[in-house]
Amino acid sequence: MGLLVKTLELQDFRSFGEKVVDLAPATTILCGPNAAGKTNTVEALQLLTAGYSFRHPMPAQLVREGAQTARASARLEGDGRVVDLRCDVVSGRRQFFRNGKRVQASEVSGTLMSVLFTPDDLQLVKRSASFRRDELDDFGRQANRGFASVLATYTRSIEQRNRLLKEERPDLDLLDAWDASVALGGATLLHGRLRLFERLRAKVCEVYGELAAGEGLECRYLCSLGDEALGLSKDELRELFCARLAAVRPDDLRRQQTTVGPHRDDVAFLIEGRDARAYGSQGQQRSVVLALKMAEVLLSAEVVGNQPLLLLDDVMSELDERRREAVTRFARRGVQTVITTTNLGYFSPELLDGAEVVGYGD
């Protein structure tokens, strides 16, 4: 069965003074009018399970206006275990605790993974490459504890290299040193990202086939180091990255930025061989995103050996009936799911039947 969230407690968190929500083992529907705090609740659940929030707030924004500190805590139970997760916001800093012991945000995420799906995600195929990279990296941060620090180290070295490139007369010895550091960090990041992508790819295609009556989907990782990077070892990737940095150096100096590396990569989705970004209908693009989210749920279960928590924020109103039914079937497969809505009319009688409805607002 694995770990399930039993209770969420919020104190001076976002719009709440005090709030306690008991979650059902299967589906909990948070229903209420706009601005009632439904997304704030989902945000707290994501923070406690993933260690970050999709809204990327400054810590102080999590504290209720007029209060000094905020607290979100969750009790998880399952397999004879009880785990208490807590996030305090004190003096503008977030502090995470597991069973009362202080831990890093990256350590929180290994306890129970979560997959969040919001209406903004439905644009994922159409949006710029950074959104697709972030989707992979956010998943990677939860799936592998080391991934977050590898990503942070690489991002810092790219920032430093770019800063140097922007100087009037960049010190070329220093640039050599940054190239070595960018190549090392970038190779580690790319290696981890590609392994994750490979595992996710098979599942996305399989789920898409089910959603779109057998229509064929192909997912490709578009690597700025070239297709020869795919399948290389970490050391080989570092060598390739070093060579590419040397080759593009004149261009990088002119453009004052690093033009190759995992921070420039993208993911392409091809439906029946045609790029979904350029040619896909809105419905096809939405099915790709839905398949991606479902694939993340399936892969989370494999990675941590526990079904993840599925968070669906106001997404049902954005989906047509066929895709809502697909989500409903998925939610009924034994994945603990929290869904927010302003209107229960979007839910089928089968979903409502097995769900706990929690009223928000008036």
Ligand SMILES: Nc1ncnc2c1ncn2[C@@H]1O[C@H](COP(=O)(O)OP(=O)(O)OP(=O)(O)O)[C@@H](O)[C@H]1O
């Ligand atoms: N730090 C804070 N202090 C006080 N109120 C806050 C804070 N942060 C957010 N809010 C309030 O929380 C409310 C938004 O809550 P939330 O986004 O959870 O609404 P919702 O129920 O999901 O609404 P919708 O159905 O429109 O998406 C807003 O009124 C906002 O002003």
